[in-house]
Amino acid sequence: MAKMTRRNVLSAVSAAVLAPAAARAERRQERRESFEVTRVELFLESLDPAHDGVRLAQLSDLHIGSGVPDGRIISAVNALNEEKPDFAVLTGDFVTSRFDPYERVPQLLERIEPQSWAVLGNHDHWSDASAVTLGLGKANIGVLQNQHTNVRVRGVDLSIIGIDDSTTKNDDVAAAFRGTRQNTSRLVLTHTPACAGKLPAWEDVLCLSGHTHGGQWDVPRLTEGVFKRAGQPWYRGHYRVRGNQLYVNRGIGFGRGTRLPRVNSEPELTLITLRRHEPTMKVVK
Numbered sequence: 001m002a003k004m005t006r007r008n009v010l011s012a013v014s015a016a017v018l019a020p021a022a023a024r025a026e027r028r029q030e031r032r033e034s035f036e037v038t039r040v041e042l043f044l045e046s047l048d049p050a051h052d053g054v055r056l057a058q059l060s061d062l063h064i065g066s067g068v069p070d071g072r073i074i075s076a077v078n079a080l081n082e083e084k085p086d087f088a089v090l091t092g093d094f095v096t097s098r099f100d101p102y103e104r105v106p107q108l109l110e111r112i113e114p115q116s117w118a119v120l121g122n123h124d125h126w127s128d129a130s131a132v133t134l135g136l137g138k139a140n141i142g143v144l145q146n147q148h149t150n151v152r153v154r155g156v157d158l159s160i161i162g163i164d165d166s167t168t169k170n171d172d173v174a175a176a177f178r179g180t181r182q183n184t185s186r187l188v189l190t191h192t193p194a195c196a197g198k199l200p201a202w203e204d205v206l207c208l209s210g211h212t213h214g215g216q217w218d219v220p221r222l223t224e225g226v227f228k229r230a231g232q233p234w235y236r237g238h239y240r241v242r243g244n245q246l247y248v249n250r251g252i253g254f255g256r257g258t259r260l261p262r263v264n265s266e267p268e269l270t271l272i273t274l275r276r277h278e279p280t281m282k283v284v285k
Contacts, residue, residue, distance in 0.1 A: 160187050195209065
């Protein structure tokens, strides 16, 4: 039997105390960086045949600063890059307040590898929209404010239409759509999902948004009812709205590791595959 020295006793006690503490710290770090990857197939009759199977990634509501640990954003960006989508989109609320570290916007998002476009959210406007836009530009992310751009994907143009935030009344749908053509591949980005109700009806466009954090606290029936009363009838996942389609991303910010926890609404990276003709949607987690 080994002799029990003072050093041996201290080592044993340290191991007994520190090992569980280290395990708890590791679990806390995993929770802080955790998010769900949601894989979605969306079917559009107006999609150009060349774009059948195009893959894009969506991030939203990063709330860089106190609203989310940097590690979660880095992990989400790494996961996005590993999927190698044709392009990426970011749908607003990059910061929360004017006290957040604007310099972290390009530092964290310049890691995104595919070509990317973004729209601003209500918190970006309430904070410093110019600083956020400048930071996104440094990260080579194009910011669309009531305008559109044509992106060459598989040899055919795909229109990305960016509508500025409607919560802060900076939206101008008519200006954003001006010059686009019906029955072509068109993708709408906007921060607040309620803006989907303002889109031209029955034009078979896909709108991507965020803002709601999936309800933040998602209690069956209760959360949906609260959002409807607040004028936000679409708050998570896929909807059909006046002949168009809407997907509401749950966002990355807030939640575990912050002072605003989520309940039944984990942070989300969405990977969307565009399909032509089929009238249904499939979700695979």
